[in-house]
Amino acid sequence: MIRLFLHRDFTLPMLGKDVFARLMRAGVEYDKASRSFRIKDGADMASILAILREAVREEVSIELQCIVCGDDAGCAGCEFSSNCDRVYMASKCICKQCLEKGYENYTWYLSSLFDAARSDQGRVRGGARKRSV
Amino acid sequence: MNAQTMWVERYRPRSMVEMVGNEDARLEAYRWLAGFRHGDRPLLLIGPPGTGKTTMAKVLASEFGYELIELNASDERTKERLESLLRPLIENANIHGRRVLLFLDEVDGLHGTYDRGGLSALLSILNDASSVPVIMAANSDAGEVIKELKKVSKVVRMKGIPPRLLLLYLGHVLACEGKSVSIGDMLRLVIGCNGDVRSMLNSAQSLVGMGVHGVEPMGYSTPIGSAINGFFSSASVEEAIDALSRSEGSYSDPSFGYDGERRRLDKLNALFSSIVNARMDVDRMARLLGALSCADLLIARVNRLRAWRMLRYIDGIIARSIFDDSRGLSYNQYDLPYNISNRIHGEGRMLRMIAGMLAPRLHESRRNIIAYYMPYIVHLLGGKSKGTGDISLDDLNAIAKGLNPDKRDGMGA
Numbered sequence: 182m183i184r185l186f187l188h189r190d191f192t193l194p195m196l197g198k199d200v201f202a203r204l205m206r207a208g209v210e211y212d213k214a215s216r217s218f219r220i221k222d223g224a225d226m227a228s229i230l231a232i233l234r235e236a237v238r239e240e241v242s243i244e245l246q247c248i249v250c251g252d253d254a255g256c257a258g259c260e261f262s263s264n265c266d267r268v269y270m271a272s273k274c275i276c277k278q279c280l281e282k283g284y285e286n287y288t289w290y291l292s293s294l295f296d297a298a299r300s301d302q303g304r305v306r307g308g309a310r311k312r313s314v
Numbered sequence: 315m316n317a318q319t320m321w322v323e324r325y326r327p328r329s330m331v332e333m334v335g336n337e338d339a340r341l342e343a344y345r346w347l348a349g350f351r352h353g354d355r356p357l358l359l360i361g362p363p364g365t366g367k368t369t370m371a372k373v374l375a376s377e378f379g380y381e382l383i384e385l386n387a388s389d390e391r392t393k394e395r396l397e398s399l400l401r402p403l404i405e406n407a408n409i410h411g412r413r414v415l416l417f418l419d420e421v422d423g424l425h426g427t428y429d430r431g432g433l434s435a436l437l438s439i440l441n442d443a444s445s446v447p448v449i450m451a452a453n454s455d456a457g458e459v460i461k462e463l464k465k466v467s468k469v470v471r472m473k474g475i476p477p478r479l480l481l482l483y484l485g486h487v488l489a490c491e492g493k494s495v496s497i498g499d500m501l502r503l504v505i506g507c508n509g510d511v512r513s514m515l516n517s518a519q520s521l522v523g524m525g526v527h528g529v530e531p532m533g534y535s536t537p538i539g540s541a542i543n544g545f546f547s548s549a550s551v552e553e554a555i556d557a558l559s560r561s562e563g564s565y566s567d568p569s570f571g572y573d574g575e576r577r578r579l580d581k582l583n584a585l586f587s588s589i590v591n592a593r594m595d596v597d598r599m600a601r602l603l604g605a606l607s608c609a610d611l612l613i614a615r616v617n618r619l620r621a622w623r624m625l626r627y628i629d630g631i632i633a634r635s636i637f638d639d640s641r642g643l644s645y646n647q648y649d650l651p652y653n654i655s656n657r658i659h660g661e662g663r664m665l666r667m668i669a670g671m672l673a674p675r676l677h678e679s680r681r682n683i684i685a686y687y688m689p690y691i692v693h694l695l696g697g698k699s700k701g702t703g704d705i706s707l708d709d710l711n712a713i714a715k716g717l718n719p720d721k722r723d724g725m726g727a
Contacts, residue, residue, distance in 0.1 A: 222471065223455075223469070223471055245476060248337050248479075254476075254478070259478065260501065261476075261477035261478060261481075261501075261504070261505065264477060264505045265476060265477050266474075267476075269362070269473060269474050270473055270474045270475070270476045270509075271335055271336045271337075271338070271339070271472070271473040271474065271475060271476060272338065272473075273335075273336075273337050273338060273476075274476035274478050274479060275476075275478050275479055275482060280478055280481070280482055283482075283485075283486075284482055284483065284485065284486035284489075287482060288331050288332070291330075291331045291337065292331050294337070294341060295330055295331055295341070295344060298341055298344050298345050298348065299344075299348055301345070
């Protein structure tokens with residue numbers, strides 16, 4: 182089984198020039214230095230899965246990332262795996278360990294993200310004003 | 315807080331942190347508005363229904379102290395309408411020190427050609443509205459309008475909310491309410507809502523409030539026939555309302571086109587066909603049809619104004635207005651007596667057959683053959699002077715015989 186990670190680089194076996202070109206058109210990027218692939222934002226996931234399934238002739242699955250800890254969400258062992266069409270889902274989910282820590286842990290993490298975003302923007306705007314002066 | 319409040323209202327997110335799912339998209343939109351400066355591009359949110367596009371626009375406006383001005387772009391589609399609504403808004407937005415955020419919902423409902431310059435007007439307004447933050451929302455990523463809007467906007471894509479995050483949120487809401495449901499019911503609620511948080515909260519509230527177990531047996535799936543019969547045999551108005559509300563049917567909008575199945579499932583249509591087929595005196599039927607006519611007007615108005623939440627009152631309005639006169643009736647699916655509908659069906663079939671034969675020979679469309687040629691053909695073949703509306707089955711048989719003498723008599727009768 183091939184696992185596609187939406188949040189980090191992954192490798193693929195040699196699939197040939199034609200498949201490579203089709204993957205690039207569908208929204209996959211290739212990094213020559215690390216010889217790894219990455220899925221771009223807004224990529225056509227349904228096409229990518231179809232191309233890979235046809236090329237490798239084995240099961241290809243998408244692995245989501247845990248929003249809180251940043252690890253893999255553990256889609257293979259998820260209780261919703263058969264009801265979750267990951268092609269159409271957001272790339273971030275939550276892993277079992279973080280789910281058990283509860284909703285407060287999730288919102289606490291999100292608060293820190295938004296606070297950081299607000300202070301970043303404040304810094305950017307302050308810097309821009311300084312430069313214009 | 316009132317215990318009867320809907321959970322979707324009680325737990326409506328008031329900040330970006332309180333929303334669930336699409337964290338990257340939320341963060342991107344947050345950064346966009348936090349750093350918004352004169353000349354920045356508008357924000358285009360693209361994602362399926364129920365993923366929080368409208369909620370996000372409202373929450374962003376409230377968090378950053380903007381006054382939200384919301385417009386449904388698929389309702390205001392023409393150039394003139396968009397110009398007259400948006401231009402004054404944008405030009406006067408900052409006059410009184412008001413910070414205005416413009417939210418254009420359903421921009422994918424616009425059409426470049428059919429909407430008489432609606433798209434070009436919107437693009438021109440967006441170009442001039444650089445001092446006002448504009449958020450647009452679209453359900454679809456495809457189409458001419460979105461292609462053009464993507465060129466001038468910052469695009470943020472939203473996707474379905476993964477079930478585990480929904481489970482986390484459901485657990486939080488149930489804990490806040492001090493309620494508990496079995497893990498099996500929680501899983502069913504999450505799976506059954508298809509990523510729509512509102513739907514999940516409504517189902518969960520029904521489950522804990524009314525003791526209805528699971529998503530599937532919510533009691534709203536009574537077949538239309540049983541529901542209408544239940545309505546006619548109810549002992550009280552409340553029972554009648556309950557029978558209607560539990561039906562699988564709905565109040566659909568004819569302007570979006572009817573197919574046979576949607577027409578069968580239309581509750582108003584089911585009541586109408588049952589009433590016109592019943593034997594009763596003229597006054598009673600007039601009262602019943604008058605009440606249905608009022609309800610029909612109301613439904614059309616609700617659909618035109620897109621105020622769909624008002625549809626919840628239609629069951630009650632209909633039940634209260636026709637309850638006394640409709641006792642003892644029974645469900646009938648067909649709105650015409652069998653002999654008339656059979657005749658219409660037979661004549662229609664024969665007309666289509668004759669038009670199909672003549673159209674290629676006369677290089678005309680089938681519609682034109684039926685509308686303009688048929689009266690003369692009847693006259694020539696049948697030797698009678700009749701209009702299209704007077705063509706009888708015998709006339710049609712005569713034409714069919716004349717066109718194709720090998721066919722047997724009485725075709726389609």
